[in-house]
Amino acid sequence: MMMTEDISKIVELLQSHGIRITPQRLTIIQTMMKLDHPTAEEIHDELENVYINISIATVYNTIRSLKEIGLVREINCGEGCTRFEIIDDSHYHLICKQCGRIDDIHFETDIDFAAIASASGFDFKEENIEIYGLCPQCKN
Amino acid sequence: MMMTEDISKIVELLQSHGIRITPQRLTIIQTMMKLDHPTAEEIHDELENVYINISIATVYNTIRSLKEIGLVREINCGEGCTRFEIIDDSHYHLICKQCGRIDDIHFETDIDFAAIASASGFDFKEENIEIYGLCPQCKN
DNA sequence: CTCCCTGCAAATCCTTTGCATACAG
């Protein structure tokens, strides 16, 4: 997980994309760092728990901005289940097709994503690897 | 793309999962094979074009069944854009973050997905690799 | 100061569901 001190780097990233630094945005980012692959609603609920009122629309709008600049990744956990996370180092996901459990998986790969993208004339931004299966609880 | 002759194998796959063979399901599968990463609605529209009336609910229900048995993969092309394809050989996707263009990418990888899954106690089903960037048209 | 951001509520869009009928096995 990304360290709290990295907030200053995140602030620079937002500024470099002309995104204004607002208390709501910083709060949402910090909440995403605290929670484990939260849904938009879980972020919103967590904020309510600490008596911070940020509208769900702002949560969604912020997530969208952060996705666009590559700070946030969307994880598809099936059946209308969408979760989000701050992208830090290269880690990928192991997802249970049954219950939606998401495990972070760290491994190295020899795939040169940037080269693959540019071979088709694309500017590489980021990659996403999802491994689907049945978790220990669901596989029986 | 999967060959039409493979329909018999698909029929077997459905049967082995206790999924009944209906004209609607076969038609939807063939339409998915014909179209390039269609959305649910594109499948439905294509059927209307040839005067076949299959309700959009049946399209969605069928896609869901096919996803569950691992025949169909969902591709996330951002901004509430969900596309589907029949899974055939191992190929992955290069997706434009701007316009949603999807290119199929074929490459080999040394990642042993099954081993990674079982290391966490998961039964491996399938994997998904998405590379995001900006396509030649959008990167300027 | 100016323009972007926020909150609220309403709108929208995608997907699923309930029910009666049809049909695959």
Next chain:
DNA sequence: CTGTATGCAAAGGATTTGCAGGGAG
């Protein structure tokens, strides 16, 4: 025959948008 699949329409849920006021730069 029996139980699942289908069609239709309606429900449901997630995400976005319009608008007026507030705040960052």
